[in-house]
Amino acid sequence: MYENRRIGFLFVLPFVLGVLGFKLFPFVMSFALSFTQYDVFSPPEFIGLQNYVELATQDRMFRKSLGVTLLFVVLAVPLRVGFALFIAHVLNFKLRGINFFRSAFYLPSILGGSIAVAVLWRFIFSQHGLVNSLLVRAGFEPILWLADEHYAIWTIVTLFTWQFGSSMVIFLAALQNVPQSLYEAAEIDGASKWQQFTRITVPLITPVIFFNLIMQMVHGFQEFNGPYMVTEGGPLHATYVLSLYIYEECFKYFNLGYGAALSWVMFALIGALSAFSFWSSKYWVFYAGEKEARQ
Amino acid sequence: MAQLSLKKIEKTYPNGFKAVHGVDLEVRDGEFMVFVGPSGCAKSTLLRMVAGLESISGGELAIGGRVVNQLPAKQRGIAMVFQNYALYPHMTVFDNLAFGLKLAGTPRAEIQARVGEAAKLLEMEHLLERYPKQLSGGQAQRVAVGRAIVKRPGVFLFDEPLSNLDAKLRASMRARLTDLHRTLRESGRPSTVVYVTHDQVEAMTMGERICVLKDGTIQQVDTPAVLYERPANAFVAGFIGSPEMNLHAVQVTTDGGALSWGGLTLPLPVSRQALLHSRAGRQVILGLRPEHLGALPTHAGAVPLPGTLRFVENMGSEVFVHADIGGLPFTARIAPDVLGDLAGKNRGDGHVFHLQAAALHLFDADSGVNLCTLH
């Protein structure tokens, strides 16, 4: 029945219309803008590839922020996804008061970018903050987290990781689809809880792990709140991620053409990484509902 | 040492349903115990409790002399074949079989060898690279059996492991499993087996003892022969044997020397009369195995009873004859060569059947207890 082409298409129709109606024009326009010089207030002026050329050859800031962004993604995404998966797994046990903990773990994500987060993060990472007092107690030198070029990235990485709630919720939902009987079989096979987790749970929810990885990678590349509110890209641009750069180009310096070019470069980057992930997913993602198993 | 000992085991499901009511059972080390009972009588539940998959609501479960109520499944030294297979969908057949061994840190070569051996035993060497969803029902079931076998545990729990196999394959599996059990015992590493089945043949041929369950209580535990010949009560009598025993409530004559129903009178052998003295004029349940009802007077002492033919099922090697005798439905199991003139008769035709009264069972009308085996 699923072969009926017309019906399938009918179901995607909203999306097709949505893309055409709401995404295509902005997309095309932003792409077009990337070949112009456009300061918002006077009409865009076509300058060919100049934006891209400048970005590739002269823009030190671009290179710097690209490096920062990559570092951030490499650190923060696996941490967030890993953490979310682990906590989801723990929270999936039917224990007393577990509801409370689930909510507690989701709270940071509800807070989003509210003022409390910025204030709190300062309390935690300032020179006399929580982290440092722990360090000092453990006999280490305190670190100027927010002011040290090498450590500042960790403050926003931690913040990003800390707001793992949404990924966690998605994992929690995914865990429900793992049949109980498989855990029983594994238990009989002598698998420890941990082995059940790595050998049964993880493979069976790879579609969702994959989803979270891709999405968090996208979010990681586009992460804005942390660097914007907590470190403001500093110190010495150590946390000056691409999205912050793009934001400033667009809405502080009104250099929309250049901002668009930056965006499309970032887009190409994410796209390439995602394409790679999709390609690799053939080898590690298991779809139980797919007509065909892997060969 | 892996004897099982169940003491007053109870199970209440979270929805309040009490599935097991105080089961007491000893399974000796290396014994092959078969569980039978109607669908829903808690066979799987008991197995799952032994395995440690279902919490025990009451009583004490010991394996090898050690109380394991609180012990996690993986420390109980068991292997289990699940009724629904529970194969790992993301692993090939090979990996499904090898999983337990890998976890136990078995060396690669040994895993290869043991999986190969099991695959051969179960005739599925050509399936090792497949994924579960590429298997037929029977193939999946064999994989589930294989997964238990490769582990060589102290206790095997089988939950209807052959129900999806065809008769031929099932017969060969049956023989192989029995062989395996025997070989292990002879090699000094006996495995205790608890085996749930619905198949009469499996139950009768594989089990050293059979445990008959009903509604979460044990009805009788004994060797197959005893169960067949001396069922403890009408339930066991009706449950063991196929086609099932003819069971009907009938009247004891006032002198206690015969049974009567539908205008017929069935004189009883003297041995049986003694049992019915106290029940003269009351009701008892008559039990008669189909093979003790014949179409011809081939047996001495058989009582002729007139009946009406309902229908005939020809199994090839034997014939099941369904007839009304004195208004009650009876089934007879007759070899094709002793059908006599019954062979040509049709529905509604009359025929005189021959009942071997000496093989008759009698059960209490209320409790169902077998009067013949009472002392």
Place this chain on the structure above:
Amino acid sequence: MAQLSLKKIEKTYPNGFKAVHGVDLEVRDGEFMVFVGPSGCAKSTLLRMVAGLESISGGELAIGGRVVNQLPAKQRGIAMVFQNYALYPHMTVFDNLAFGLKLAGTPRAEIQARVGEAAKLLEMEHLLERYPKQLSGGQAQRVAVGRAIVKRPGVFLFDEPLSNLDAKLRASMRARLTDLHRTLRESGRPSTVVYVTHDQVEAMTMGERICVLKDGTIQQVDTPAVLYERPANAFVAGFIGSPEMNLHAVQVTTDGGALSWGGLTLPLPVSRQALLHSRAGRQVILGLRPEHLGALPTHAGAVPLPGTLRFVENMGSEVFVHADIGGLPFTARIAPDVLGDLAGKNRGDGHVFHLQAAALHLFDADSGVNLCTLH
């Protein structure tokens, strides 16, 4: 009108495995057709193709005279019981049963009535409020059957619908399903049934015709009696009947009048001799049903053959005797009362068995074709 017609049906799975090789089959309107065959022979695959769940790789499938290769499942007017039940986990048993009716817009009262009826038929009225995960294996299977029954479709497809039931329940289900089929036919609304089973008794008693499959090809389609008595080839002969037919490759004597193996010579009845003329001195396959091998010379014309006892399985109503005769393993099926002195013997003891040579089957050694039924 719901006859099924399969013409050169083929199925190749996406992984390249060819499961069905050109199957031709006509199932008449209202007929009860049973599919049997070894595990993995494509019974489920065929059923799923008829149902419209699996695409048809080649050939033509017609229901009620209309080619339905491209017709969606729900327009084919079928109901199906799945081998793995496939109950809706989020619905109660009642809703599982009622779902199809609700979709069809059946009035509430009627749904109630039909579900109630099916529940009664399947002895599961007390389960209607449960969720699938609260059911035992057999209970789940009954729900699956019920889901098909309530729909009263033109074609029923049953995939091993009773495999998880105990013998007693299975016997009663068997009778009820047969009854249901008959009632429908008599009421003028015949349902065509295709019924997959591994159970010999089910196959023999329920099927009006049986289709024996092997590796995706049809071996023989005929009534149960014909299949049992005149199997088309050694495969069918071995597959139908339990315990299975003794099948062994043996030598035809140079005069073509007898068979010989392991130093024994078995003279053949004249009727059989004619078949072997051309094969004098060559090999054929001997086929002997267990019931045609006795412990006592009860039958005229039985040929005495010395053997060695291997083991005995006592089924209560009958005994399976396994013995070596001329170095080949044979199984005999003997009523307990005609065991004679065999009853007291042990493994390794000698005994003279009596083979009813007139009941012998002979098959071509290469093709397995039954020589007795060849013309």
Place this chain on the structure above:
Amino acid sequence: AEPVTLRFLWWGGGDRHKRTLAAIAAFEARNPGVRIRAEYMGSVGYLEKLTMQMVGGTEPDLMQINWAWLNMFSRHGNGFLDLGTQREALALDEFSDEDLRICTVGGKLNGLPVSYTARIFLWNSASFGRAGLPVPTTWDELFAAGEPFGRALGERAYPIDGEIYDMLLLAQAYVFQQHGSPYVHPSEPRVAMSAAALLDWVKTYKRLFTSRAATPVPYRASLGGAEKPLEQQPDWVVGRWGGTYTWDTVLRSRLSTLDAQQKLDVGPFLTLPGAKNSGMFGRPTALFAISKRTRHPALAARFLNFLLADPGAARLLGLTRGVPSAASAYRVLDEARLLPALELKAYRQIAAQREAGRIDLPSMRFEDARFRRFLREIFELLGYDRISESDAARRLMDDGNALLARIK
């Protein structure tokens, strides 16, 4: 008849909203048939929103903008309605010539200033009291205060605090006084300081930290950067930091979080002996501008005039947008004693310098976002000792010129 509706957009806090709404009500009462649709919000996102509206041509009739935004929204003076066309409705004589001049781009009056602000010194006199030091009145006293202040109040205590940008302005004030020239030429896109002056600027900036007078850059950054205003800093709240160099308009908010032991005061503007310029850095706070697309220019102008120069409105609005630039409004507040002492003190200090002509109007380019980033970058490097003083001075010259040429 349909009432005429004007849209009016501003940002601000609670008090500003309330008072502005009251003023609007007063205006509506006085002009039946006119409805002012108030569109107000916090400062976060204001620029983004306004930008969208300007791009989309959907901006309100009257809007509050920052002076520095003129350079973006109205580079050639055509971004907003030329108020010169609405002279009848406007009491332009209420504003000083300078005020009008700084709101004029390309000869067109793009808006009218609400108030004027300049950088001043705020001191926590209680802190200095505890440290046993007088509140600094000269540069030398400030530089000298570092060590004893720290000794007395602890190593986290500094006489003056500021974020990088505050500190570079502070140092610029010093150099301005010393050399008589601001960094960027007031009207031309080029660096105005001499190379020597630039070097002095850099040196003075560094001296702020070496003398321990100001919070070190890394430490300050470790507490949260530029967007974390001083009043949210614990060190400020409890008086470990003795003062700050800031706009007079934020005086109230700086004061608002101080705990009960602290006392805020406006100090004299530190001035070098023989200074060539006051060194004070001042400019209009916000402007009110009228959309060039408005359908009711005259009415919008009248409303604008009402807000800035109407005595009644002045009384209603009070100090919510700073001390009014319009003379009559100031008089009303002054007479009604609506000006708190501290504000008044700051105002007088600034007004005195303005009237003396000792505050040069800064170049709008100096406040250009990109230029600010450039400055921050250099001075951050300096604060982290990542660049030598001479290199910094040279970059301020060369890169500064290049950037100024680019942003024009």
Place this chain on the structure above:
Amino acid sequence: MMLYPILWLVGASFKSNAEIFSEIGFWPSRFDIAAYVKGWKTSSEYTFATYFLNSFLIVVPRIVVTVISCVLVAYAFARWEFPGRKFLFSVMVTTIMLPHIILRIPQYLMFKEFGWLDGYLPLIVPSAFATDTFFVFMLVQFLRAIPRDMEEAAIIDGCNPLQLLLYVIVPLLKPAIVSVIVFQFIWTMNDFMGPLIYLSSVEKYPVSLALKMTMGATEEVEWASAIAISVVALIPSVAVFFAAQKHFIEGATSSGIKG
């Protein structure tokens, strides 16, 4: 660590300005709900009752259309075979990847052309066309992990594609759908930029805008009431999460069929 921000927020809503910024602890020195009352009243013409109502006027329709459109589209991608499926799927994933900031101006201009400015339509209508591709992708992945057995049974039972979706797929997908609802609720409640750009009239402001409405750059802020009201603003999100969580941990298939 996880709860600290909330405790701090609640504590801070009772503190004085000085306490808020100098004390790391969350225990205030006094309890006084004045800040809540004040925060609720706001300094605008409307109380927070209006802003909450506005938020719900955006959130509720948006959730409804999101769930409907995303489930439909996910169903098509995960189960149906139609021409261009792969291509459209990659288009969908792709649209997630372009930084949204760059789309802001084009989108604004587009909605201006539609005449939708200063209304809720720009915030709701795109969701009706499954443009929240995050959710579509998520549902697709979930669906692909669910075996088809039940669907086959339903097909035999006579389900048409829509009934199949409604009666079988949706219940099985319930955990995922509930998370979609929770996310959409919380994200929309928190969304600041969307309403900021598209809404001009104060009476149409949702909570997220209203919260920051009193944060002028220069004026003094009554932090206690600002924080108090942001605590109140969190309540719906927390409540929704709390109410929903039992659904996304009790999937229909949660323990599957045992027997």
